Amino acid sequence: MTSVPTNRRTLRWQQATVLSTRDETPRARTFRLALPAAMPHLAGQYYVLRLTAPDGYTAQRSYSVASAPDASGEIELTVEKLDDGEVSEFLHDIVVPGDELEVRGPIGGFFAWAGDTPALLVGGGSGVVPLMAMLRAARREGRPELVRLLVSARTPADLYYADELPGPESTVIWTRAAPPGTARPVGRITAADVAPLVRGGEDVYVCGTPAFADAATAALEEAGVPVARIRVERFGPSG
């Protein structure tokens, strides 16, 4: 399994400016940031964000880049508001356009997609964020057929990027409540969900909670995907 080394020059902290915010769901908000020293990222990479109190106390968390790589010098991070999340609650409740936030990145070569090989993307809940960057990158490059995206969401109100995500490349399955007329019964991901999407030979990117990641990898293995082709990013409860 290959991975892309993180560029060491990218790991300096910089002061990003919040340009705009956008609610994806009642609990997920996207922050568009302007970076003074932007480095090109690969879809799937993330930034670390650090908050500093006047007395020097800091809290930092990692957030995947949701936007496709481009030359704008801007990135979008989508942040899920977690209960008692020291950082995510601050970002949701306090941060407004014009604020500055300290970030460094892009980081993470293992889960990055270089954009030129077939990829199957399987995301649960907020795990769709790095995969959305991959879908956006494929569409931007005019090669949407390279990616197939399967998203698992609890209910229609919980689906991130609901206006932009649908298309011939994407499939959504529902675990708690589905829109009227959905044929598939609600429930967690199974081999029957992923089997029609497997082409053979592609790299597979799985992102979500540990429970989702294990269910998804089990479904993929049952559908015949070699385990060595599966890359997994597990989101922990880190606030």
Place this chain on the structure above:
Amino acid sequence: MAGITRGFTGRRQARDPRLPPGQYDARDDWPVLHAEATPRIGTDRWTFTVEGLVERETTWTWREIHALPPSRYAGDIHCVTTWSKLGMTFDGVSVDLLLDAAGVLPTATHVVAVSHTGYTTNLPLADVTGGKAWVVWDADGQPLTTEHGGPARMIVPHLYFWKSAKWVSGLRLLDHDEQGFWERNGYHDRGDPWTEQRYQGD
């Protein structure tokens, strides 16, 4: 001070002195973070091998390693993703014992811990000797679950926890440093949580 975030005060509430900077207490949670599919490794085919710059390459089966004198770590663990767990116990054997059995050559300076999944992580030899590293199969008195690296994992608890290879299959002794999986992906070669050695260059 540069870098103060407008409106941020944080939630310190009597910070435990056992927490390194930038870490929070995960309390009853034990988050699971690894980059590969969770493997299922039966104890019937589990082995642990010390190889490389040693006098005699040595392999233990599950039964053989359990016949060695036991050793316990009681203390804290710290993940680079900012959670820590305080006051844990891990039971297994000391890495010192395993290295002594194989006979480390004087030229050895570093080790690569290797996992049954192909995961690797690099460590200075001095960080896995002198009572600082274990191969363990019980956590808090219960068999280590698969998601936490069972049947057996390394623990090197004074460093960030990605150095504590899950599903560990052995140690390779080297006369140079050779980056492992996360280290090639930008993480620090040593990973001391008390000086926040999270990424290369920290």
